[in-house]
Structures are given as structure tokens and as C-alpha cells.
Amino acid sequence: MDSPQVLNGMNAPRAAWPLVLAILLPLAYALVAPAAEPTPAPEAVAGQLRDAALAGHDVAYSWVSELTTRFGPRPAGSASEQHAAEWAAARLKALGFDNVHIESFPITAWVRGSESGSLVAPSAQPLVIAALGESPPTPATGVEGDVVIFRSLQDLVAAPGNSLSGKIAMVTQRMVRTQDGAGYGDAVAARTDGPKEAAQRGAVAFMLRSVGTDSHRMAHTGTTRYVDARVPVPSFALSNPDADQLERIAALGQIPRVHLFSGASYLTGAHSQNVIADVKGTTRAAEVVLLAAHMDSWDQGTGAIDDGTGTAIVVAAAKLMRDLPHRPRRTVRVVLVGSEEIAQPNAPFGDFGGNAYAASHLSELPEHVLAGESDLGADRIYSLALPASVAHGEFALATDRLLTPIGVLPAARPAEDGGADVGPLAKAGVPLFSMNQDATRYFDIHHTPDDTLDKVDRAQLDQNVAAWAAFIWLAADSDVDFRTPAAPRS
Amino acid sequence: MDSPQVLNGMNAPRAAWPLVLAILLPLAYALVAPAAEPTPAPEAVAGQLRDAALAGHDVAYSWVSELTTRFGPRPAGSASEQHAAEWAAARLKALGFDNVHIESFPITAWVRGSESGSLVAPSAQPLVIAALGESPPTPATGVEGDVVIFRSLQDLVAAPGNSLSGKIAMVTQRMVRTQDGAGYGDAVAARTDGPKEAAQRGAVAFMLRSVGTDSHRMAHTGTTRYVDARVPVPSFALSNPDADQLERIAALGQIPRVHLFSGASYLTGAHSQNVIADVKGTTRAAEVVLLAAHMDSWDQGTGAIDDGTGTAIVVAAAKLMRDLPHRPRRTVRVVLVGSEEIAQPNAPFGDFGGNAYAASHLSELPEHVLAGESDLGADRIYSLALPASVAHGEFALATDRLLTPIGVLPAARPAEDGGADVGPLAKAGVPLFSMNQDATRYFDIHHTPDDTLDKVDRAQLDQNVAAWAAFIWLAADSDVDFRTPAAPRS
Numbered sequence: 001m002d003s004p005q006v007l008n009g010m011n012a013p014r015a016a017w018p019l020v021l022a023i024l025l026p027l028a029y030a031l032v033a034p035a036a037e038p039t040p041a042p043e044a045v046a047g048q049l050r051d052a053a054l055a056g057h058d059v060a061y062s063w064v065s066e067l068t069t070r071f072g073p074r075p076a077g078s079a080s081e082q083h084a085a086e087w088a089a090a091r092l093k094a095l096g097f098d099n100v101h102i103e104s105f106p107i108t109a110w111v112r113g114s115e116s117g118s119l120v121a122p123s124a125q126p127l128v129i130a131a132l133g134e135s136p137p138t139p140a141t142g143v144e145g146d147v148v149i150f151r152s153l154q155d156l157v158a159a160p161g162n163s164l165s166g167k168i169a170m171v172t173q174r175m176v177r178t179q180d181g182a183g184y185g186d187a188v189a190a191r192t193d194g195p196k197e198a199a200q201r202g203a204v205a206f207m208l209r210s211v212g213t214d215s216h217r218m219a220h221t222g223t224t225r226y227v228d229a230r231v232p233v234p235s236f237a238l239s240n241p242d243a244d245q246l247e248r249i250a251a252l253g254q255i256p257r258v259h260l261f262s263g264a265s266y267l268t269g270a271h272s273q274n275v276i277a278d279v280k281g282t283t284r285a286a287e288v289v290l291l292a293a294h295m296d297s298w299d300q301g302t303g304a305i306d307d308g309t310g311t312a313i314v315v316a317a318a319k320l321m322r323d324l325p326h327r328p329r330r331t332v333r334v335v336l337v338g339s340e341e342i343a344q345p346n347a348p349f350g351d352f353g354g355n356a357y358a359a360s361h362l363s364e365l366p367e368h369v370l371a372g373e374s375d376l377g378a379d380r381i382y383s384l385a386l387p388a389s390v391a392h393g394e395f396a397l398a399t400d401r402l403l404t405p406i407g408v409l410p411a412a413r414p415a416e417d418g419g420a421d422v423g424p425l426a427k428a429g430v431p432l433f434s435m436n437q438d439a440t441r442y443f444d445i446h447h448t449p450d451d452t453l454d455k456v457d458r459a460q461l462d463q464n465v466a467a468w469a470a471f472i473w474l475a476a477d478s479d480v481d482f483r484t485p486a487a488p489r490s
Numbered sequence: 491m492d493s494p495q496v497l498n499g500m501n502a503p504r505a506a507w508p509l510v511l512a513i514l515l516p517l518a519y520a521l522v523a524p525a526a527e528p529t530p531a532p533e534a535v536a537g538q539l540r541d542a543a544l545a546g547h548d549v550a551y552s553w554v555s556e557l558t559t560r561f562g563p564r565p566a567g568s569a570s571e572q573h574a575a576e577w578a579a580a581r582l583k584a585l586g587f588d589n590v591h592i593e594s595f596p597i598t599a600w601v602r603g604s605e606s607g608s609l610v611a612p613s614a615q616p617l618v619i620a621a622l623g624e625s626p627p628t629p630a631t632g633v634e635g636d637v638v639i640f641r642s643l644q645d646l647v648a649a650p651g652n653s654l655s656g657k658i659a660m661v662t663q664r665m666v667r668t669q670d671g672a673g674y675g676d677a678v679a680a681r682t683d684g685p686k687e688a689a690q691r692g693a694v695a696f697m698l699r700s701v702g703t704d705s706h707r708m709a710h711t712g713t714t715r716y717v718d719a720r721v722p723v724p725s726f727a728l729s730n731p732d733a734d735q736l737e738r739i740a741a742l743g744q745i746p747r748v749h750l751f752s753g754a755s756y757l758t759g760a761h762s763q764n765v766i767a768d769v770k771g772t773t774r775a776a777e778v779v780l781l782a783a784h785m786d787s788w789d790q791g792t793g794a795i796d797d798g799t800g801t802a803i804v805v806a807a808a809k810l811m812r813d814l815p816h817r818p819r820r821t822v823r824v825v826l827v828g829s830e831e832i833a834q835p836n837a838p839f840g841d842f843g844g845n846a847y848a849a850s851h852l853s854e855l856p857e858h859v860l861a862g863e864s865d866l867g868a869d870r871i872y873s874l875a876l877p878a879s880v881a882h883g884e885f886a887l888a889t890d891r892l893l894t895p896i897g898v899l900p901a902a903r904p905a906e907d908g909g910a911d912v913g914p915l916a917k918a919g920v921p922l923f924s925m926n927q928d929a930t931r932y933f934d935i936h937h938t939p940d941d942t943l944d945k946v947d948r949a950q951l952d953q954n955v956a957a958w959a960a961f962i963w964l965a966a967d968s969d970v971d972f973r974t975p976a977a978p979r980s
Contacts, residue, residue, distance in 0.1 A: 065738065069735060069739060070613060072609070072615030119562070123561055123562060124562075125563065126563070126790075128939060215944045216940050217942065218706075241944050244942075244943070248555065248943075249559060249560075300616075302615070448707075449618060450707050452707065
């Protein structure tokens with residue numbers, strides 16, 4: 001179909017891109033590109049990378065398939081996490097990346113033991129539970145107590161001191177399903193702060209409705225918060241149907257009494273590791289555009305969507321660049337981070353990968369020009385948040401031209417402080433971007449045994465790779481300063 | 491909207507029912523009803539029951555909610571099954587049923603113990619498994635072996651004798667999703683016959699891909715078949731994602747080696763029980779129209795859709811009749827059967843409820859005029875299979891008039907030999923009907939921990955009750971002979 005015809009039709013704004021680009025490209029890139037650059041214009045190359053990814057580049061799916069099949073769960077500090085890192089480094093070398101190496105750092109690992117939960121009154125029923133990450137074990141005979149149900153963390157906080165003596169506190173707050181995962185932030189406070197609040201009121205254990213949006217017999221684990229260098233009481237997530245069941249028993253006027261056991265332990269002297277791989281830049285090789293995702297996973301699933309796909313997306317995007325006949329001006333660095341899942345400030349159980357990278361590369365961070373992470377599954381990217389410095393201007397317009405055709409719109413707000421992989425970089429002043437993934441179904445699966453390869457939608461995975469590859473090329477093969485605050489809009 | 495107008499429109503065939511009924515009812519019922527019956531015409535009453543159920547009669551949902559909440563799983567022979575039966579009998583009395591009583595029968599119960607499965611090579615990974623019902627325990631140290639994968643039971647059967655010595659045989663055949671659940675019958679042969687075929691070839695254990703249509707980390711248990719009064723080897727279902735994982739490992743050229751443990755046991759001297767409740771008939775009270783469903787459930791879930799909803803549907807349908815100001819001619823009998831899940835011919839572990847009922851009521855069976863069971867979840871009924879004797883005639887036309895408006899069409903074939911609850915009645919010559927439920931999603935959940943109340947769709951549950959109540963009234967408040975073979979169609 002010819003463009004002039006299309007311009008009369010419904011699809012004019014999008015289908016007319018080739019024409020518009022032919023007019024605008026030289027104008028746009030006059031602002032950022034040296035006049036006599038021998039390689040193709042960055043936006044044109046970025047478009048080629050995008051289209052190659054969409055056509056079904058196999059690197060991403062093969063990566064996440066092999067990673068999850070060969071190693072299964074990869075808990076922080078485990079042999080499995082280490083073996084996966086060694087495999088990743090070997091594979092990245094084979095893919096032709098530069099500067100491939102592993103950087104280890106010490107941690108204390110948390111190891112799930114056998115565990116069980118059951119209702120003992122008013123009738124005997126098994127419960128599907130999972131100890132929260134870093135939760136201490138119960139005594140060998142378990143803990144047993146009547147359950148006191150709170151509809152929210154706020155209700156638990158409002159309970160008087162010692163009112164839960166000998167009881168098991170339970171928070172049944174529901175997570176709200178949203179496209180951007182915002183419901184997680186609201187609900188997860190019960191997981192991070194519940195154990196402390198329960199313990200302060202005398203409870204012998206803490207339980208919560210899983211922070212998740214599904215209705216399956218899957219308990220969503222996740223880390224909880226330390227108080228004085230320990231998690232104060234054994235703490236567990238209940239599957240959502242089990243939380244419903246306890247609420248219904250209470251609604252019948254009966255008091256649920258529960259027995260909980262966890263044989264969790266801590267492994268001191270363990271280590272985790274980050275895997276680094278570069279596509280080395282040309283004229284600005286010391287400047288780094290950093291792509292992060294994490295290699296470790298929770299122990300119940302195989303870490304397919306959290307975060308095997310994230311590692312697959314950033315590796316596949318960088319591999320597309322690596323296979324071009326020329327290099328970008330700046331270095332593109334893939335950092336596959338270890339020990340992300342236990343990331344929290346001042347954890348007594350050792351460091352996490354994002355922090356370890358920032359600490360060991362501190363002197364280089366002033367030349368880290370831009371960073372982002374992929375850690376919200378592999379469903380399609382619907383928006384891109386740029387650093388505030390470039391949120392309005394030619395760079396933003398170029399990203400719009402590249403990404404709107406694949407459904408990626410400008411985000412409502414500039415990128416903020418990032419996740420655990422790049423958050424420490426942001427604190428050190430590195431500008432962040434955020435490729436916002438559709439998280440509508442992510443928290444159905446997140447941190448459960450159900451995080452397995454079959455949940456990956458290959459077409460959406462490819463769309464992620466396309467968006468990352470196009471955007472990263474645009475940023476890396478440029479001189480754009482992402483760090484300098486933007487002038488106020490006129 | 492007036493009928494004459496409607497007759498000109500698209501909806502004429504359905505919206506014109508009131509008019510058509512006013513003309514046809516007296517004609518239709520002249521065939522089956524005594525001329526001077528003081529109660530309303532059966533078809534009119536049946537329509538009232540249907541509409542009352544659709545309007546949201548609360549009995550069914552309350553029943554399944556309380557049953558599953560108060561008692562959780564109800565394995566055959568367990569205290570939980572017995573307590574649930576006692577509760578059901580008390581509730582049926584409170585609802586005003588006649589002749590409410592419990593009939594016990596002896597069984598040997600199978601009791602799941604602790605159990606675990608793990609990949610031990612080429613890497614250590616946990617597996618989600620469930621021992622098959624009646625499977626013997628492993629030795630205390632478990633069994634371990636290299637896995638030999640067969641794509642189908644036929645492939646296993648084709649393997650030479652002793653070719654599996656010391657190995658673990660695994661069948662990975664996939665179940666096909668169908669509206670009528672026909673895929674189950676095709677796939678379940680691997681579960682019933684796999685252990686025997688594996689043992690005959692020297693295998694130390696048997697595993698199969700779950701007979702289920704989901705992709706969750708849930709193993710679908712279910713009973714397997716005895717050979718010489720025992721299940722020959724420890725036998726397990728793997729969740730579908732775990733079966734995928736072992737297939738992918740094999741596809742990488744590696745041999746999966748697996749460790750399995752089950753502490754299952756048998757409990758001799760146990761008993762199960764059927765719960766009986768009647769709406770006593772008037773002029774033909776000795777004639778019984780029997781509605782069955784089963785009270786026991788597998789132990790992993792709470793038996794909500796298998797078969798809490800079945801019991802709820804038949805109880806609620808009968809309760810609607812009980813609350814009418816008049817009684818049907820024939821007796822409507824609800825039989826809530828125990829120990830259905832281990833039903834199989836000549837099981838050495840004792841009887842099952844359908845058999846026990848048929849045996850203890852043998853002399854009455856000639857006057858059991860019709861029987862059906864509800865045991866395929868609670869999604870909507872899409873067709874009704876009548877006994878062949880009445881598949882073509884006025885009774886069939888009356889059911890069409892009653893049920894087409896709620897989406898229930900005539901089934902393609904007459905009702906056949908029924909499930910485990912009413913199958914023994916069919917063998918004794920009792921005519922069967924089948925209310926065919928939409929089983930499209932049933933086998934996502936069937937026999938897993940996920941069989942919980944949240945899976946019940948209340949609107950579809952109400953539609954089931956409406957169809958049962960209307961049809962059963964039509965059959966019970968009539969003189970129709972369902973037993974005499976129909977004359978050949980001219």
C-alpha cells in the first residue's frame with residue numbers, strides 16, 4: 001500500500017512513519033551526531049535492531065529456557081546460583097561479548113528447610129504455606145496458636161501491646177491488580193513490617209495472605225525485614241485460598257488454631273556473584289550504558305519470569321548490537337546481578353548484587369551515563385520513562401518515533417529510583433530509565449512455585465527485546481548528556 | 491413487549507414461549523397427567539422451580555461453602571468424611587427432608603503420608619509430585635533411578651520386558667481439553683495401567699504427567715489400578731510444568747535422575763457412608779427418582795468442585811421441591827455417596843458408595859425409575875441426555891421447552907452407563923439421565939490442591955440447580971416409564 005493512500009486512512013499517523021522519518025531524521029540527528037560519522041544514523045540502526053528482534057530473534061527464549069531448565073531455582077548464595085553464573089559467563093563469551101567476567105561478593109544465605117502448616121481446630125486441614133525469606137526456623141516441634149486476623153497492617157499496628165501473647169497474628173490484606181504493579185508496593189508492607197509488629201505485641205508467629213493477585217494454592221514468599229539484626233518471629237505466607245478459608249472459619253464464629261513448622265537455616269560464609277559482559281564502545285568507550293537484571297531467584301519456582309526473562313531480554317538486546325558490523329560510541333554493559341531477592345538496606349545477612357556492583361565500580365560511576373533494569377516479567381513494554389533531563393526534547397522525540405510503532409508510549413513521569421539492581425547506581429547519581437512492563441499477570445506467579453518457563457509469552461518477550469535494543473542503541477551511539485538536569489519547560 | 495410484536499422479531503421462537511405453552515401445555519400433559527389432578531401442571535411447576543433457582547436460591551452456594559470450610563478435604567474413610575456426612579444429615583433434616591439417615595459400609599482407607607520428589611542429576615531441583623491414590627509407600631530411604639520417558643502408554647507397553655530394570659518409567663502423554671471431559675478418558679489410561687506396565691518391565695517406580703489441562707505447579711492425583719490385589723510399584727503424578735522440565739532436560743541430551751519418597755499407608759477397618767434424604771412422593775411414593783453426588787474428596791484440595799458442588803446442586807434442587815406446597819407423585823431421593831474416589835471394580839480396599847447403595851437397596855431397585863449424578867464441577871449445563879426410552883417423544887419435548895431457555899440443549903446421544911455413583915444402578919437396570927456440565931476448565935483443577943471454593947462460579951452453579959430442579963420435577967411428578975425401550979423411530 002502506498003503512503004499517499006494510507007494518509008487518507010485510519011492508520012495514517014503510524015503507517016506514514018517511513019515518510020516522516022525520511023524528512024525528520026537528518027534534522028533530529030544533526031543535534032546529536034557528528035556530521036561526518038561513517039556509520040548509519042543511530043535512529044536507523046535502532047529501527048533495524050527493533051525489527052530484527054520482533055522478527056523472532058531466538059537468543060532471549062533460548063537463554064531463559066536453558067537457564068531455568070539446567071539450573072532450576074537459583075537462590076542467593078546457592079551452588080545453583082553459582083553454576084548458573086558460570087554458565088552465563090561461558091555463554092556470553094561464546095556470544096562474542098567483551099570483558100566477560102564474574103565478580104563475587106560474600107553473603108549469608110537463607111535456606112528454606114522442610115516446612116508445613118495445618119489447621120488443628122476447629123477441624124484438621126492442611127494449609128499451603130511458605131516461610132518468608134530470612135524468617136527464622138520454628139522450634140523443632142513447631143509453633144501452635146490461635147489465629148488473630150487483621151484486615152490490614154494498620155489494624156495490626158493499632159492492636160495494644162501484648163494483646164497477641166501466645167497468638168499467631170495474621171494480616172489478610174488483599175493486593176490490587178494493576179498494570180504497573182503498584183498494588184505490590186501497597187500490599188508488601190504487611191510482609192516487610194508485619195513480623196516486627198506481631199512480635200512487639202507478643203505473637204509467637206506471623207502469617208499473611210500472600211502478596212499476589214492469583215487464586216491458586218500457591219504461597220508467595222519474599223523477603224521480610226530485620227529488626228536488631230534478626231527477623232523477630234517465624235513468618236509465613238499463606239496461599240490466597242487458604243487465607244480465604246481462615247477468614248471463612250472466623251466468619252462462622254470459630255477460632256482457627258494453626259500449627260506451623262519451618263526448618264529454615266542460615267548459611268554463613270556463602271557468596272554470590274555478578275556477571276559482567278560488554279559491547280565495547282568506540283569514541284566514548286569509558287562511558288557506560290548499563291543494562292541490569294538478576295540471576296538469583298526464589299527457591300520455589302525456577303525463576304523464569306523473576307528474573308530469567310529479565311536476563312534474557314538484556315542479553316538478547318545487547319547481542320543484537322554485538323552482531324552489527326559496527327560498535328556504538330559508548331560501551332553497552334550487561335550486568336547479571338546476584339542475590340537480588342534478599343536486597344534490603346543494612347541487611348545483616350550480607351550484601352546484594354546491585355550494591356556490590358556500585359561499591360566495586362565506584363570510581364567508574366561518574367562515567368556511567370545511563371542505567372536500567374528488567375525485572376517485572378516478560379509481558380509487553382507499554383511505556384518508557386526517561387531520565388528527567390531528556391524527558392522533553394529531541395532524544396525523547398526520537399524514542400517516540402522508534403517505540404510508538406511497537407506500542408511503547410512515553411511514561412507519565414520520569415524514571416525514579418529504580419529497583420534493587422540499579423537503585424544503588426541511582427544513589428550514586430547515575431541517571432535511570434525504566435522500560436515499563438505490563439505487570440497485570442506478573443503477581444499471579446511472582447515468588448511462587450509457579451514461576452516456570454511455560455508462563456513466558458514468546459511474542460511479548462520479543463517485544464521487550466525490540467524495545468530495549470532500539471532504545472539502548474539510541475542512547476549508546478550518542479553524545480546525549482542524561483545527567484544534566486533539564487532546563488525548566490518554557 | 492407484546493407477543494405479537496415479538497413474533498415478528500429475531501427472538502420469536504424463545505420469547506413466544508408463554509403463548510406457545512398456553513396452547514401446548516394441556517395437550518402435552520394430557521398424555522401423562524390424570525385429568526383431575528388438583529395440583530398445577532408439572533411443566534408449569536418445573537418452570538417455577540427453574541426460575542426460582544436462577545433468581546439466586548442461596549442453598550447451593552451456602553452448602554458447598556460450609557461443607558468445604560468446615561471439613562476441608564474429605565478422603566474416603568477419614569474422620570473428616572464422617573464428620574461431613576453427619577453435618578450433611580443434620581442439615582438435611584433441618585431443611586425438612588424425609589427419611590434422612592446415614593448408611594455405613596466398611597473400607598480400607600488409603601492415607602497420603604509425607605512425600606517428596608526431586609531431580610538429583612544433572613542438577614538438584616525440587617519437583618512437585620503427588621502419590622497416586624492407593625500407591626504403596628516407597629522404602630524409608632525413597633527410590634532413586636534414571637528416568638525413561640515414554641510419550642504415551644502405548645510406547646511404554648511397546649518396551650521390551652526387563653528393559654526398565656532399576657529405572658523410573660515416566661509417561662508424558664498430554665490430556666486434551668474438551669467441553670465434555672472426553673480428554674480425561676483418553677489420558678487416564680496411563681494413570682490406571684501405567685504402574686502395572688512399568689512394574690512388568692522392571693521399573694522401581696512409575697511417574698506420569700498429570701492428567702490435567704492446566705499449567706500450574708499442581709500434581710493431579712487420582713486412583714490407580716490394582717494387580718493381584720496391590721498397586722505394583724510406588725506411583726506418582728508430576729505437575730505439568732515439572733513434566734515439561736524433565737522433557738526439556740532429556741532434549742538437552744541429559745538423563746534426568748530422580749529421587750521419590752512416599753510415606754503413604756493403608757488403614758484397615760475404616761468405614762465410609764452414604765447419606766440419604768427424600769422428598770416423599772404421593773401417589774407413587776415407592777417409585778424413586780434418584781439424584782447422586784459424592785461427599786468424599788481427594789486429600790489435596792477441599793473437594794469444592796469435586797464434588798462439593800455436585801452435592802450442593804442435588805440438595806438445592808431437591809430443597810426447592812421440598813418447599814413447594816405440594817409433593818411430586820414419585821419420591822425424589824438425594825444420595826450423597828461416600829468413597830467415590832477409590833471406586834474401581836474388585837478393589838481389595840473395600841467398597842465404594844455407589845456399589846454399597848445398590849447392594850443394600852437391591853430389592854427396591856426395580857422401582858428406581860430414573861437416576862443421575864452431578865460430578866463434573868459446577869460450570870453450566872449445556873445438554874441433557876435422556877434415557878433412550880424417552881429420547882424422542884412428548885417427555886423430551888417438554889424438557890426441551892423447559893431447558894432450552896437456560897441454554898440446555900438435547901444431547902447428541904442417550905445417557906449411557908453413568909459415573910461411579912449411579913453406574914451400579916445402571917447395571918441393575920435403572921434408567922439414567924445425564925446433565926452434561928461444561929468441563930472445559932474442570933480438569934485444570936481436578937484432583938489438585940487447587941480444588942477450593944474460590945473456583946466456584948455462583949451464576950453457573952445456580953444454572954445447574956435450575957436445570958436439575960426443573961427436570962427432576964418433570965420426571966418425578968409424572969407417570970412416564972423410563973425403563974421400557976422406545977419403539978424404533980418410524
